[in-house]
Amino acid sequence: MARFLSRFSSLLIKATAQRRTLPAVKNSLKWVRPFYTNSGLGSLTRYDGTAVEIDWKKKLTPEQYYVTREKGTELPFSGIYLNNTEAGHYHCVCCEAPLFSSETKYNPGTGWPSFYEAQGTCDRDESNTNILRRPDNSLGSAGTEVLCRQCDAHLGHVFDDGPQPTGQRFCINSVALTFKPTSK
Secondary structure (H helix, E strand, O other): OHHHHHHHHHHHHHHHHOOOOOHHHHHHHOOOOOOOOHHHOOOOOOOOOOOOOOOHHHHOOHHHHHHHHOOOOOOOOOOOOOOOOOOEEEEEOOOOOEEEEHHHEEOOOOOOOEEOOOOOOEOOEOOOOOEEEEEEOOOOOOEEEEEEOOOOOEEEEEEOOOOOOOOOEEEEOHHHEEEEEOOO
């Protein structure tokens, strides 16, 4: 794909330099999404930067920005929701989409809040949830990154060593979440 994009862009540069017009190509370029790799800080699943202009650096704290927009990780055992036992729901810090219920939260001793199921999951079907899974090799081994379906925020990772009934462990950064207690 990178080779194709490289050749395509060189053709465009040559055509522009020779003052030739490519009307069919020019009109279709507005529909082409930029291609990014995992290391490019871009998204393969959401909009390009012009579709939705949100200044995340103004909306989020520096730590929230680092974790959610730059795919960082908070230090283990440092998150504010690690030991939270209140009843309620955890939402995305960027867009407020509901992500997890306190009913599925447990403490595996890893240092991050963990859940065995995303809110809206029905018999392993996550199509009604606000999470996405994406393969992630940035940790030195094959893993699965968890993203917010609404805004593409990096939330954490999911592993196959969780408790029953799902066997999943969603290991989520506290700074990527907000908590809304259940009203009594």
